[in-house]
Amino acid sequence: MKNTGPAQQPVDGPTRLAVARLLLEQGPVSAVSVAEQLELSVPAVRRHLDALLADNQACTREAPQIKSRGRGRPAKLFLLTEAGRARFGHAYDDLAVAAIRFLAETGGEAAVKAFAERRVRTLVDPHRTAVGAADSPQEKAEALATALTREGYAASTRKVGAGEQLCQHHCPVAHVAAEFPQLCEVETAAFADLLGTHVQRLATIARGDAACTTHIPVEPYSTPQAAEGPPIPDGGKPA
Incomplete structure (x- = not known):
């Protein structure tokens, strides 16, 4: 042999x-x-x-x-x-994109937004108590990152300037969000509601960035200047 x-x-x-x-x-x-x-x-x-x-x-x-x-x-x-x-899995595939396209064609923009809002409620509602129990904005951001990691988003936080940056290193719905940015927009609004403050999405995986990055101010949003947010991190771009 x-x-x-x-x-x-x-x-x-x-x-x-x-x-x-x-x-x-x-x-x-x-x-x-x-x-x-x-x-x-x-x-x-x-x-x-x-x-x-x-x-x-x-x-x-x-x-x-x-x-x-x-x-x-x-x-x-x-x-x-x-x-x-x-290789780490996606919650949605081409079938999901086709389904939402059909929803958009038959129900219009309002139907797609309603679907996105319902999906995000399912994502964040189980974690409202844990995030709400945190005392400071930093602790709330960390609690949200922990919740998102449990949902498959590999999230973390870091202090940047006068605020916190929430980084989601994985997005199970990136394929769908690339065509339907309403998912990202509704998710951002849900984060703001959950944290009780204005937040700003700086980058998204769906747009080709390395991570979904959201700026969370440590003080409640109250002035137009705060809406401008911090400088965009290296490699990122506004969502």
Whole structure:
């Protein structure tokens, strides 16, 4: 018999999945950061990243230049593509898009908005008590992020300027929202109602951004200037 050598290990094992999940939750992120968090060597992480790039499940962008860095090639940051996000599942597919198209054709804009509002109520209502029990705007934002993560949105918060930024690193309905932005608009309004303050959507996965980013002021909205929001983060764009 011809010796074919040792059996090859599956190329898409738990380590590859762990690397992909970090890109989902934190991307754009560097190979060094991924290696540190997973306690792996940088060369090992780069092999997984190269495989994700080859499969069109990840892409790169240049990291912001740091003056002290000196000469040399700009550092690369990695994030998942739409194909990479798909491995973590989508709540809707082409059938859902077709169904909402039919709803729009037969019931018009009002029917699509009513559907979006009902869906968002189903999403946020189970978490109203937990978010409402939080004392400060920061704690409310964190409670909302926890609720969204439980619903599959891989959400987190971070302090930016005079407010909090809610980042949803995954969107189960991105395919549908890309064609029907009413879903994003109604979701934003529901967040404002839940948090009891004006919020501003800065970026969305449906529009091609790395994450859905929402600015939450730490003080109640009261002036027109507050509506302008903070500077848009790197890689983001207004929704």
